[in-house]
Amino acid sequence: MASTSSRPIIQHGNTVLLRIPNGDLRSVKVEKNATVTIGKFGAFLANDLIGQPYGLTYEIVAKKLKVLPPKTIQEVEDTDATNELINDGQAVQPLTVEEIKALKLAGVHSSDIIQKQVENHANFALKTEYSKEKYLKRKEAKYSKVFTTVEPTIFNVCDYWFNKDQNRIRDLRMDSLAQVLNLANIRPGGRYLVVDDASGLIVAGILNRLGGEGRLLAICDTESPPAFPVLTQMNFTPDIMKPLTSLNWATSQRDYIPVVPPSELPQHEVKSDRHKSKLRKRKAINDMLYSTRDDLFSGEFDSLIIASEYDPSTIIERLSHYLAGSASVVVHSPYIQIVANLQTKLRHEPQFLCPSVTEAWLRQYQVLPGRTHPMMAMSGSGGFILHATKIYDDPSASAPSQERSNTASGVENPIAESSANTMVVDVSND
8 A cells, every 4th residue: 555645735725625425526625724614514624634645534523533544345245135025114214303313413423323223223134235235325425424535636626527517517528538638639748729618627637738848728708818617626836837828719810909008108107116016017918918829820739629619610710720730629519410510511621631520438337346337327428529630731742653653654644643633632721
């Protein structure tokens, strides 16, 4: 087992995911001297988490955290009991809701409450060993004040948002996100264009792979830098965030002249040091805007990744000029008709090779001794992905096979020459 010193440590200001007994994830902000509340499970001081590694399981006891040892998986020996005579109605469980509330207010531990329910359950002995274990797990999820800290990796954050509100991330599931990043060939040092309306999930995934090296330009429809809620959960350092810049659709056009406030004034118009500082900040913002525009117009981006509510064909038409040769175009959409129509359109565009559409499919499994099986419930879809490759125009290109045949015969063949010329693809749009 790896030592706890090698695990990531929870620090002040971090966002931490908490896995509660029913398996759901909660997102909390950990700050010094603050109180963290997780609904009916109670509250505790955030200082008890700061400096601790991720992955530990805690129990809330009088607003204090008690570290619990990890549970071991044990074999369940089944018996000849069956569930055919079981009726889990109110009659077989004499403990009422009021009595359970009174026990909780009296400070009785959750394990004791569960034990009382087991002792008063008329048909508990008739259950199979598997049913007994499921019953105890349901009661633990209902009464125990236990949670496990989960590191907010890109996988865990994507899982959190998909289960919380998958519409906010446009049905972008964990496996779909992995396929998008792989098809876009995201690597440290690369240059990428992204249109992300999935709450910043794709931006977070790209930044995570870049590791602070490269360039990521996000095109958005807001004048100020977009507020990507997913980024706030990733605990990225400024070095990891350094490759990210943004432009809106207006400033991404060559013929658009940005309207910016003046950043340089005559000396006699500068009224105070505060005014001078404001002008310096304004100049830095203006310089960043012009620098980002120059970077976009210089082109040679390695990939274009799109997960937008707008028509992807218009986005590709607007931004494909800035892609390098052999650059990838990856489009994710929750609707198959969107990417199917785009595929049909790109097939008639000679500058895009092999536009293909795939659907992500994921089946999760329960892995327990003697009880390994697919989960009974699964998500319907993780969306649909289109991938194509952008190519350059080379007017001097010709068909090598036709050239070799013409050279071998020593006779000019105008028909062969015409056929060779038809192989040339003109994709220049600038």
